[in-house]
Amino acid sequence: MSEEFMIEPKGDEFYMQLALREAVKAAEAGEVPIGAVIVKDERVIARSWNQVETLKDATAHAEMLALTSAQSVVGDWRLEGCTVYVTKEPCPMCAGALVHCRPDRVVFGIPDPKGGAAGGWINLLDSNPPLNHKCEMTSGVLQEECLAILQHFFREARAKKKAEKEARKQESSKDPS
Amino acid sequence: MSEEFMIEPKGDEFYMQLALREAVKAAEAGEVPIGAVIVKDERVIARSWNQVETLKDATAHAEMLALTSAQSVVGDWRLEGCTVYVTKEPCPMCAGALVHCRPDRVVFGIPDPKGGAAGGWINLLDSNPPLNHKCEMTSGVLQEECLAILQHFFREARAKKKAEKEARKQESSKDPS
Numbered sequence: 001m002s003e004e005f006m007i008e009p010k011g012d013e014f015y016m017q018l019a020l021r022e023a024v025k026a027a028e029a030g031e032v033p034i035g036a037v038i039v040k041d042e043r044v045i046a047r048s049w050n051q052v053e054t055l056k057d058a059t060a061h062a063e064m065l066a067l068t069s070a071q072s073v074v075g076d077w078r079l080e081g082c083t084v085y086v087t088k089e090p091c092p093m094c095a096g097a098l099v100h101c102r103p104d105r106v107v108f109g110i111p112d113p114k115g116g117a118a119g120g121w122i123n124l125l126d127s128n129p130p131l132n133h134k135c136e137m138t139s140g141v142l143q144e145e146c147l148a149i150l151q152h153f154f155r156e157a158r159a160k161k162k163a164e165k166e167a168r169k170q171e172s173s174k175d176p177s
Numbered sequence: 178m179s180e181e182f183m184i185e186p187k188g189d190e191f192y193m194q195l196a197l198r199e200a201v202k203a204a205e206a207g208e209v210p211i212g213a214v215i216v217k218d219e220r221v222i223a224r225s226w227n228q229v230e231t232l233k234d235a236t237a238h239a240e241m242l243a244l245t246s247a248q249s250v251v252g253d254w255r256l257e258g259c260t261v262y263v264t265k266e267p268c269p270m271c272a273g274a275l276v277h278c279r280p281d282r283v284v285f286g287i288p289d290p291k292g293g294a295a296g297g298w299i300n301l302l303d304s305n306p307p308l309n310h311k312c313e314m315t316s317g318v319l320q321e322e323c324l325a326i327l328q329h330f331f332r333e334a335r336a337k338k339k340a341e342k343e344a345r346k347q348e349s350s351k352d353p354s
Contacts, residue, residue: 076233
């Protein structure tokens with residue numbers, strides 16, 4: 001095959017961009033904007049976004065939904081050969097789930113020193129023993145973009161809350177009683 | 178109302194017995210026998226058993242399935258006023274999920290010093306901060322019964338594996354080549 005037809009393998013930034021698209025879907029639905037995709041053999045086999053409020057399920061984080069979807073595609077709970085891309089460092093629940101599902105790699109955008117479980121607060125992905133699997137990790141991929149969408153979401157949420165409070169205040173000052 | 182008609186509030190052992198029944202269903206399906214029930218206002222609102230192999234989903238632990246089911250019954254991801262009963266100490270994934278779903282209490286049968294995340298190996302249920310919720314915990318309820326069913330399962334699994342190995346050995350010794 002001549003060199004001009006060679007297909008370059010897509011890198012971490014390409015797949016994190018797809019995870020960011022998922023995060024945008026979350027923001028549009030009023031959810032904390034976190035997105036995830038799962039890749040095997042250069043192919044995206046699952047994608048999802050945080051749906052806690054939409055599904056009224058506190059376990060419906062982007063990673064959890066993507067993991068379940070990927071397992072369904074693969075037909076096995078072992079996600080060997082897979083890489084999970086997620087816009088923010090996984091929480092303890094999601095990191096625990098990642099260890100159970102055994103992907104080769106976990107790549108995330110923003111580290112979370114307060115509550116992250118992939119090296120931020122604790123590290124469940126690299127704690128073998130006692131857990132049964134160890135994932136290779138890469139942090140900081142498209143970190144600025146992943147952070148920007150979260151910051152925008154929380155800024156808007158605060159502004160909305162403030163406006164609602166002001167409106168309630170004005171309403172009660174008009175109250176004739 | 179005369180005293181003989183007073184209904185005694187059911188205790189932890191009663192509900193753990195129901196979680197054990199779920200564990201039996203898991204064993205019957207060839208799954209590691211762990212069961213869970215979730216109780217609110219003296220009423221069982223969710224019950225489930227470990228279904229990792231059945232659903233080919235490594236996140237399908239008894240607690241995770243019961244939490245999702247309870248949230249669906251309550252119509253909210255906040256499980257305030259709920260108690261989760263599970264036959265074995267939750268793993269990091271399940272403990273992380275419990276913190277997200279905010280039940281008042283978590284009661285378990287067998288402690289797991291190797292990989293438990295409710296005080297055995299680490300403690301995610303009592304780590305506030307940085308996590309957003311703290312669950313009251315009770316360990317060791319019907320511990321012997323919860324352990325017996327697990328031990329029986331693993332003893333049978335080892336015996337089955339050994340028998341299969343023996344059969345393969347005999348088969349290969351018969352091989353005329």
